[in-house]
Amino acid sequence: MNIIHIYLFGLGNVGSTLIKQILESQHFFKTHQGIELKIVGLANSRKVLTTADGIGDDWEQEFAQKSITRRSDAFYDFASSYVEVRIAVDATASKELSHFYPELVEQGFHVVTANKIANTLSQEFYDNLRLLLRERDLSFEYETNVGAGLPIVDTIRNLHKSGEEIFAVNGVFSGSLGYIFNRFSEEELPFSSIVLEALKNGYTEPDPREDLSGNDVARKLLVLARETGLKIEFSDITIENLVILDLQTASANQFIDRITELDKPLLHRKSLLQPDEVLRHLGKLDVVNKSLEVSLQVVKKDSPAGQLQGSDGFFEIYSESYASHPLVIKGAGAGKAVTARGLLSDIIKIAKSCPIVIYK
Numbered sequence: 350m351n352i353i354h355i356y357l358f359g360l361g362n363v364g365s366t367l368i369k370q371i372l373e374s375q376h377f378f379k380t381h382q383g384i385e386l387k388i389v390g391l392a393n394s395r396k397v398l399t400t401a402d403g404i405g406d407d408w409e410q411e412f413a414q415k416s417i418t419r420r421s422d423a424f425y426d427f428a429s430s431y432v433e434v435r436i437a438v439d440a441t442a443s444k445e446l447s448h449f450y451p452e453l454v455e456q457g458f459h460v461v462t463a464n465k466i467a468n469t470l471s472q473e474f475y476d477n478l479r480l481l482l483r484e485r486d487l488s489f490e491y492e493t494n495v496g497a498g499l500p501i502v503d504t505i506r507n508l509h510k511s512g513e514e515i516f517a518v519n520g521v522f523s524g525s526l527g528y529i530f531n532r533f534s535e536e537e538l539p540f541s542s543i544v545l546e547a548l549k550n551g552y553t554e555p556d557p558r559e560d561l562s563g564n565d566v567a568r569k570l571l572v573l574a575r576e577t578g579l580k581i582e583f584s585d586i587t588i589e590n591l592v593i594l595d596l597q598t599a600s601a602n603q604f605i606d607r608i609t610e611l612d613k614p615l616l617h618r619k620s621l622l623q624p625d626e627v628l629r630h631l632g633k634l635d636v637v638n639k640s641l642e643v644s645l646q647v648v649k650k651d652s653p654a655g656q657l658q659g660s661d662g663f664f665e666i667y668s669e670s671y672a673s674h675p676l677v678i679k680g681a682g683a684g685k686a687v688t689a690r691g692l693l694s695d696i697i698k699i700a701k702s703c704p705i706v707i708y709k
């Protein structure tokens with residue numbers, strides 16, 4: 350039996366769903382795959398809990414009663430007493446935590462993350478992290494960085510690793526902006542009310558401005574661009590910001606209080622549409638010309654992007670073998686269940702690649 354210790358940062362939409370999925374599937378992994386998954390560490394931004402036996406269904410109560418004020422080294426102290434494979438899982442959107450990945454790796458943790466920030470800091474940080482991972486023989490998995498549970502990162506990585514030249518990746522990279530513009534184009538609802546629903550459904554980032562500003566999609570483009578081997582920085586990306594200037598620097602609460610101020614400019618964009626047109630939020634990664642662009646576009650209703658429904662993401666990959674007919678991946682591009690399942694799949698990938706530890 351391979352025992353895997355999981356240390357989870359972030360207990361929100363994605364983190365709490367991951368806990369539920371792990372607890373529900375523990376028996377399956379044990380009996381069918383010889384893997385025992387134990388969640389032995391939990392942290393939110395304020396509190397941390399460690400437990401040698403692993404958490405159970407009553408984890409929320411246990412966390413409320415037994416967690417202590419968060420110290421960044423609480424997991425290291427605890428983990429140092431155990432030989433089990435340790436995986437740190439990041440289900441936060443925290444920049445601070447992303448800067449801790451090298452330290453986590455130094456402490457012997459594999460890292461699985463839904464958080465895109467570490468992969469989109471400077472190229473120097475990106476390269477150094479990978480160097481450290483190689484030196485320590487540890488893994489870093491982040492399939493959920495692009496397209497939530499859809500297999501986008503792995504597809505691009507496998508094509509690139511097999512020597513295939515990738516020319517471009519275009520599409521609707523954001524599940525929340527997909528949901529927002531699919532509905533806004535067709536329904537007579539204020540833009541702000543659809544954004545608030547996307548937030549309530551767990552599709553947006555914790556601060557929806559990360560989506561509306563184009564930054565979240567820009568991060569996804571950058572993750573894929575670097576996967577194809579491009580050396581490129583976030584500041585090289587051309588991004589259209591849909592948040593009016595006044596609200597760009599407001600606090601998160603002020604933004605929500607004043608969100609209806611977005612309605613007028615977006616209604617104007619909608620009023621310019623022809624009957625056979627809709628608005629879609631598109632990302633364009635042109636690998637050949639090293640150009641990355643994020644913008645709101647008018648597309649024909651009967652085009653592939655124009656026909657999308659719900660929170661669907663849509664990715665067209667153009668490469669040597671898929672030059673005129675792109676490889677297309679489509680499906681839910683956001684949501685807590687699909688994202689948590691993607692994290693779990695990354696955890697199992699690492700668990701399967703680790704040698705079995707013999708316990709005396």
Ligand SMILES: NC(=O)C1=CN([C@@H]2O[C@H](COP(=O)(O)OP(=O)(O)OC[C@H]3O[C@@H](n4cnc5c(N)ncnc54)[C@H](OP(=O)(O)O)[C@@H]3O)[C@@H](O)[C@H]2O)C=CC1
Nearest residue numbers: 359360361362363393394440441442443463464555683684
């Ligand atoms: N929702 C989706 O569809 C998808 C999400 N993702 C990514 O998943 C991540 C999480 O999203 P989501 O679950 O919706 O976000 P939530 O806002 O629901 O949850 C965020 C959690 O992170 C915790 N947190 C914040 N900072 C820290 C920190 N420094 N250390 C430990 N915990 C911290 C928060 O704690 P507290 O409550 O104390 O603030 C909270 O528990 C994001 O990076 C997002 O981009 C990726 C793909 C799809």
Ligand SMILES: N[C@@H](CC=O)C(=O)O
Nearest residue numbers: 523524525553554683
């Ligand atoms: N906010 C993101 C969630 C996943 O990364 C999106 O809408 O796609």
